[in-house]
Amino acid sequence: MKKIVFDNVSKIYGDDESRAIVALDRASLEIEQGEFIGIIGPSGSGKSTFLSIAGALIKPTKGKVLINGKDISTLPEKELANVRLNEIGFILQTSNLIPYLSAVDQLILVKDMKGKISQEDREKAIGLLKDFGLVDRLNHYPNALSGGERQRIAVARAFMNDPEIILADEPTASLDTKRGYEVMDLLAKQAKQHNKAVVLVTHDERMLSHCQRVIVMTDGKLIER
Amino acid sequence: MHKNANLENDWRMMMFLGLRELKGSKLRYALMLAVVTLIAWLVFFLVGMADGLTEETASVFENTPADYYVFSTKSENVFSKSLLEKNIIDDLKRIKGVEAASYLSYTPATIFNSKQEKLETSLFSIDEKGFITPAIIEGKALADVSIHGVVVDSRLKADGYKLGDSFIVEGYDQPLKIEGITEGYAYLYQPVVFVHNQTWQGIRFAENDKKAGLIDPMSVAVIKGGEGLEPTITSSLGGVNVLSKKAVISKIPGYTQMDVSIKGMAWFAMVIAGLVLAVFFYVLTLQKTNQFGMLKAMGASNIYLMKSVITQVMVITISGVVLAVVLSYAIAAMIPPGTMPFKLNVTLVIGYSVAMIVIAFLSSLLSLLHITKIDPLQAMGRMA
Numbered sequence: 001m002k003k004i005v006f007d008n009v010s011k012i013y014g015d016d017e018s019r020a021i022v023a024l025d026r027a028s029l030e031i032e033q034g035e036f037i038g039i040i041g042p043s044g045s046g047k048s049t050f051l052s053i054a055g056a057l058i059k060p061t062k063g064k065v066l067i068n069g070k071d072i073s074t075l076p077e078k079e080l081a082n083v084r085l086n087e088i089g090f091i092l093q094t095s096n097l098i099p100y101l102s103a104v105d106q107l108i109l110v111k112d113m114k115g116k117i118s119q120e121d122r123e124k125a126i127g128l129l130k131d132f133g134l135v136d137r138l139n140h141y142p143n144a145l146s147g148g149e150r151q152r153i154a155v156a157r158a159f160m161n162d163p164e165i166i167l168a169d170e171p172t173a174s175l176d177t178k179r180g181y182e183v184m185d186l187l188a189k190q191a192k193q194h195n196k197a198v199v200l201v202t203h204d205e206r207m208l209s210h211c212q213r214v215i216v217m218t219d220g221k222l223i224e225r
Numbered sequence: 226m227h228k229n230a231n232l233e234n235d236w237r238m239m240m241f242l243g244l245r246e247l248k249g250s251k252l253r254y255a256l257m258l259a260v261v262t263l264i265a266w267l268v269f270f271l272v273g274m275a276d277g278l279t280e281e282t283a284s285v286f287e288n289t290p291a292d293y294y295v296f297s298t299k300s301e302n303v304f305s306k307s308l309l310e311k312n313i314i315d316d317l318k319r320i321k322g323v324e325a326a327s328y329l330s331y332t333p334a335t336i337f338n339s340k341q342e343k344l345e346t347s348l349f350s351i352d353e354k355g356f357i358t359p360a361i362i363e364g365k366a367l368a369d370v371s372i373h374g375v376v377v378d379s380r381l382k383a384d385g386y387k388l389g390d391s392f393i394v395e396g397y398d399q400p401l402k403i404e405g406i407t408e409g410y411a412y413l414y415q416p417v418v419f420v421h422n423q424t425w426q427g428i429r430f431a432e433n434d435k436k437a438g439l440i441d442p443m444s445v446a447v448i449k450g451g452e453g454l455e456p457t458i459t460s461s462l463g464g465v466n467v468l469s470k471k472a473v474i475s476k477i478p479g480y481t482q483m484d485v486s487i488k489g490m491a492w493f494a495m496v497i498a499g500l501v502l503a504v505f506f507y508v509l510t511l512q513k514t515n516q517f518g519m520l521k522a523m524g525a526s527n528i529y530l531m532k533s534v535i536t537q538v539m540v541i542t543i544s545g546v547v548l549a550v551v552l553s554y555a556i557a558a559m560i561p562p563g564t565m566p567f568k569l570n571v572t573l574v575i576g577y578s579v580a581m582i583v584i585a586f587l588s589s590l591l592s593l594l595h596i597t598k599i600d601p602l603q604a605m606g607r608m609a
Contacts, residue, residue, distance in 0.1 A: 057522060057602050078526065084601075085524025096519045098242075100249025105241075112241040113525045141249075161524075 002066070003164050003197040004031040004054055009063030011049050011220075023049040024060070025220035033164065034195040036188060038208040041217030047201045048169070050217065054199060055090060055167050056083040068164045085113060089158030089196075091168040091187075095150035097142040103129055103153050104138050110160040128156040132186050148179035155187050159194065166191060166198045172207055184210060242529075243536030254541060257505055261545030262552070264498040265581055268491045269553035272573050275487035277566030278414075282483075283474045285349065285412040289357045291447035293454055294329070294473050296466045302476060304331040304444055311422075311441040313462065317448060320461050325449040327355030330425045332444075334418065335395040344384050346377075347412040348394070350425035350443070357447055359419060364388045364405035367419050375424075376405035380416035383563025397428045413477070414566075495581050503588035506538060510592040514599055521601035530596045534589055542585035546578045 011024040023046045031037055041047050052058045053065055056072050057080075065072050068087045072080060084090070097106050107125035111117050129138055132152040142150055151171060158166050168187065172180030188210035191198045200211060208214055214225045247254050280287070295317065300307030309328075317326040334348040351357050353368035359376060361367075367376045377386065381403075386392070391400045401420065410417035420428075422443060430436045446465075448454070455467040468476070475481045510517070517530050557569050 052602060055522070081521065081524050081526050081601075083524075084522065088524075090523055092519065092522075096516075098516060098520075100246045105245060109242065110523065113520070113523070113529050117241070157523075 001033050001069075002030050003033050003035075003068055004029065004199070005064070005066035006030075006050075006054075006222075007064040007066075009053065009060045009065055011046075011053060011058070012061045022220050024053070026063070027220070027222045029215070029222055031165075031197050031199065033197055034192070036191060036198045036210055036212050037200065038211035038214040039199060039201045039217055039222075040203060040205065040208065040214065042203070045217040046220040047217050049220075050222075051167055051169055051199070051201050054165075055088055056080045085110075086161060087163050087165060089161065089163040089166045091151075091155050091158045091166065091171045093170045093173045095142070095147075095154040095174075097150055097153060099142055102139045102141055103134060103145070106142075106153055107157050107160045110157060114161065125156075125160065128159055129153070131190060132156045146179075147175055148182060151175060151179075151183050152186060155183060155190075159190060159196075162194075164197060166196050168198065168200045170202055170204075171200070172202070172204065177206070180204070180207060240536050241533075243533035244540070246533070247537055247540060253509075254537070257502070258541050258545055258548075260501055261498060261541055261585075262548045264494050264501075265546045265549030265578075266552050268494050268498075268577055268581065269549055269569065269574060270556070270567075271487050271491040271494070272577055273553060273557065273567045273569045275484055275491070276570050276573065277568040278487070279480060279484050280409075280568055281411045281414045281566045282480055283412070283477050285347065285410045285417050286470060286474050286477075288359075288409045289329070289447070289470075290449065291327075291329075291357055292450050292470055293448040293458070294468050294470070295446035295448065295458065295462075296468065298464050298466055300466070302466055302468060302473075305333065307444045308437060308439060308442050309444070309446060309465070310439050311443050313446055313465075316462055317446055317458070320454075320458055322454050322457055323448050323450045325356045327352040327357055327447050328422070328443040328445065329357065329447050330422060330429070330442075330444040331412075332425065332429045333413075333415070334428060336401075336418070337393045337395070338385065338390070339392075342385075344381075345415050346381075346418045347415045348418050348420060348425060348428060349410075349412075350420050350422040353421070355447075356449060359407040359410060361405045362408050364403070366405060367421075370404040370421075371402070372421060373399050373401050373424065374404035375401045376407055376419040377403050378410040378416040378418070379406055379408040380411060380563050381418075382406075383561075384416075394428055396431075397424075399424075399427070491577065495577070495584055498581065499584035499588040502538060502542070502585050503591050506534060506589055506592045507595065510534065510595050514595075515603065517596060517599045518601055518603040521599060527597050531593045534592050534596065535586070538585050538589040539582070542582055546581055550574060550578065 006027050006029040009024055009027045012020050012022050014020040039047055053060050056067055059073050067083055070083060072083060101109060104125050107128060108117055108121055111121040126138060132155065134149060134152060137145060137149055172183055175183060184207055216223045216225050296302045296307040297309050311328060314326045314328060317323055330350040332348050334346050336344050336346055358367055370376060386403060388403055388406060391402045393400050426436060426442060436442050458467045459465060520530060553569060557567055560567055
C-alpha cells in the first residue's frame, strides 16, 4: 500500500506573482510501505517544505497529498494534528526531548497525547528503549544523557505510536560521524523490522547507505537518482 | 474498584505533562507557591480582621433576632439620642405584619472595678422576657438576676471581671453585680452590659432630669416581622423612624467604611496574585514556545497543552489557598481570646478561596491564548 502520495504538488509563498517563491514545484512522488527513501539537496532547495507537507504541518498550494490514504489538503487543523499524532513519527535535527521527562516518560508522553496511558504502554516504551540500546538509561533525564543517547530516544519516540510513516529531518546533524551511523543503523533496523516507510532528509551523503531510493531536490523539483 | 481505577487513570492522564514539569522544576514552582500562599494568607487575614472588627462594633445587632428598629424622629437614628415611651410597644403589636415587639435601650457607660480601673462599656437594657434575650453561658439569665444584677459579655473576662464581681457605673450610686455571662455582644468596640430597664433609666437620666418628661422611657423599639414593614409602621404611628436591621448595622459609625476598605484590600491582594500568576505562567509559556511547537508537530492538540498549563495553575493555586487556610486557622487559634479582633467565618473563607481559584484560572487565559498561536512548523527549526 502507498503510504505517501504527492501528485503534482506545489507550494508557493506570497500572493504577488512577481515576488512569489516557489518552494515546491509540481512534485510527484509515491512511497510504499516499508520503503526507505533519502532526500538530499542544498539548503533552500525545498527539502523542509516537502517534509512539512508530508508531515501534515502545512497544506500544499496546489496538488493532492495522501498520507496513509488521507487527503490532507482538505483536512482542518485539528484533524491534521490527529494525522501527525497517529500516522507520522517525527525525528528532528536536535533531539527535542522534554527536559523534565525521564527517557521512559518521553515515549509515554506520545501515548498520553492520544488520551490514555496503560501498563502496556509503559512496557512498550521500555521495550523500544531496549531495542535502541538504552536499557540502562530508562529513568535518566535528558541532561544526564549524551547527544547520541538523546537522539536514539527521539528515534524510539517516533516509533511509539506505531505510525506508518517515519519522517527524519537531518537526524544526525548534531552528532559526530560515529554516533550518526549508530543512530542511522538503529533507525533502519527498526524501520525494517516494523515495516515502516521512512523519509530521511539530509545533506550528508554518507548517511544515505540505508536508502533504497535517493531523491535529489533542486529549486523545488524532485528528481530521482 | 474498577470505576475507581478508571478515574485515577483519567486524573493521571490530565496531569501527566503538567505534574512532571512541576516535579522537574521544583524551585521555580515552589517560589510561586510561596507567593500564592502568602497572598492568600494575607487575604484571609484581612477578611478575618474585617469580620473581627465589624463584630466588635456591630455584633449586638447581628446577634439580636430583631428585623426592625424604631427610633424617635428627633434622634436622627442615633441610639443614644432616641427616646420613646414604653407604651408604644402595645401600639406596635397591633400593626398588621408585626410578629413581636419589644424594646432596646442603650447608653455608653464607664465602669470601675474595685481597683478603680476604668473600662468603657455599652450598656443595654432589654425586655428580659421578650424575644431578644441573650443566651447565657454562665450564671443566671437576665430575667432571673436581682434588681441591681447584670448580665455581661464574656469580653469583660479579658479585663479581669468574673461572675459575682461588682462594679460601679460612673454617675450612678448603686453598685451592679455580675450575675450572668453571655457571649457575642459588642457595640462600638465596647463589650455589652445588659441591665434591667429601671437601672438603665437611672443611669441614662440624671435625677433632676425627671426622665425628660417621659413615662417609662426606653431608647428604641425592636420588631420581628416580614420584609417591607417600614412604611406601614411609620404611617400607623407618628414621630418614629423605622430602620431595618441591615440599615441599622450599616449606619453604625465607621462600620461600612471599615468593612469596605479592608475587604477592598483583600480584593486588591487577590487581583495582584492573579496578575503575578498570569505573568509567571505567560513568561514560562513564552519560554516553552519551541517545546510546545515541537509537541504540536508530534500531534499534541491545543487542548492537551492547555490542560498541562491549567493543571499547573490549579495545583499551585489550590495548594497555596489550602496552606493559607491552615495557616490562618492556626493563627486564629493562637490569638488569646479578647485580645485581638479576628474572626474566620467559614462561608467567607470558602467564598474568598473560590474567588482566588477563579482569578487564578482567568490569569492562565493569556498563556492559553499564546498556546493556540504557536505554529508547529517552527519545530522544523527553520522556516521553509
